[in-house]
Amino acid sequence: MEDYNIFASRVVTKNEPLAPGHRACIGCGEVLAMRLAAKAFNKNTIVVNATGCMEIIASQVPYNSWRLPWIHTLFENAAAVASGIESAIKVLSRKNRIPEEEIHVVALGGDGATVDIGIQALSGAFERGHNITYICFDNEAYMNTGIQRSSATPFGASTTTSPAGKKSIGQSTWKKDTPSIMVAHNIPYVATACPSYPFDLMEKIEKALSTNGPSYIHIFSVCPTGWRTKSDLAIRLGRLAVETGVFPLYEVENGVYKMNKIETELKPLSLYTKPQGRFKHLNDDQLSAIEARIHSEYEALKEKCELTQVREDM
């Protein structure tokens, strides 16, 4: 990934489709991800938002932070509502009721909304091939309702429904590999991103929006409140998640995997876990075991890149 670190930010659009003044916690990485994503939407975009932190903080009656058409859905049906909007646009355009122009439909959901309760609606939408972009903001638990575990919560993390204690390590299951599930739908574009790498994130959103057919972006979103960290660490922890191999950045175009940032040497996992209260109970042995699995998954991902790239070249 190119390191555009000093001037490129000045040529990013000053347009802010997500207005300031929303009610996210101080230092929230999720709302930063949403703000950057929104900067990459164009004005012909309809936003569909499942309930969760991002919906709550941006729509306290009678206010709304969105400067784009925005619709709130239930916890579980953002993908279904997005499918319906996309289909309605097609029909209205066919009947000449609206001018023929490209309108993007983007669905937003937290990890709970996406990988747990909304997964059937999402799977259905992708299987039917709707031309929508689905963005999952993964802060690794149900934060809006008070830090309950989800299937995206990492192994060993303490949450209110997977509390660490004498007989519990915290979350006892491994994080669900949702991007792979989306790839298995044979959709044209799947990517992972993180707001600590803003140019990469915005480029991926633009790519997803210009994809013809379903696209999925899974964004790692640091949540200082739910992770029990200091509020000035969102960017650093996002970077450490990538540099330790916890959250690799990659994209999958028509089944071909490409890593956007390959670490020649992964940083020690403890750099990432230490500043976080949700991991503070883990001992060195437990951390090494987790680290070993992260490293083997990292290698497996690199292999997937090689294999699919070779297949593509054949």
Add this chain to the structure above:
Amino acid sequence: MVKLTIDGKAIESKEGKTIIQAASDNNIVIPTLCYNEELTPTGSCRVCVVEVIADGVSTLVSSCDTPVKEGIEVYTNSENAIKARKYAIQMLYSQNSEAPAIRALAGKYNITEKLPVEESECIGCGRCYKVCSEVVERKCIDMSVGGLSNMNEKLSVKWNFDNCIACGACAYVCPTHAVSIHDEDGVRTMITPNAKHEFSMKKCSDCGKYYAPNVQIEWMKEKTGLSDDKFDRCMDCR
């Protein structure tokens, strides 16, 4: 305020705004390629072409560098505008059919055939020149109208690396990736349409990672007037 219509919609816009700005303020999207809203327009690609009717006379103009005027009627998708836009896109596609931004436009306008023009990664949009002179203020890039390539005037860009701080802003704005930066083993290599240049990078005094080109750090020191030790460490170790 100036009164005009865009696609039949009555609009008021501040004097001095361009047609594309007025359209955008009113949620009307016009496709573009060379335009970047944070830079002054070069008006080189013609993808943003629209039909303007003023005093009964119709003309085709690039909307990114044409100011609004009282009483004009703008049509972003009239038959004439679409025809001209398709031609502009076909011209780009003929030069560079690999760049995703161009492929996306070609796909949207069903363009598959190429015109007999020379292929080149750089499509002469001028964005790199604009960013280096207007934002970075280093003026390392020369832009000139370089010969007629068949039917279109083509801009050509040329780098002077003596002034360059290897910031990569030109690579960031290039819509075809004809300029790129690559960091490896303590060296940043800049690849431009006609030259390649290597810049040594600085090592973080804590973790040992190479983190920025030396020329860039020297320039930051000069600009900020801060002491050397403020620039010793990488972003992670600071």
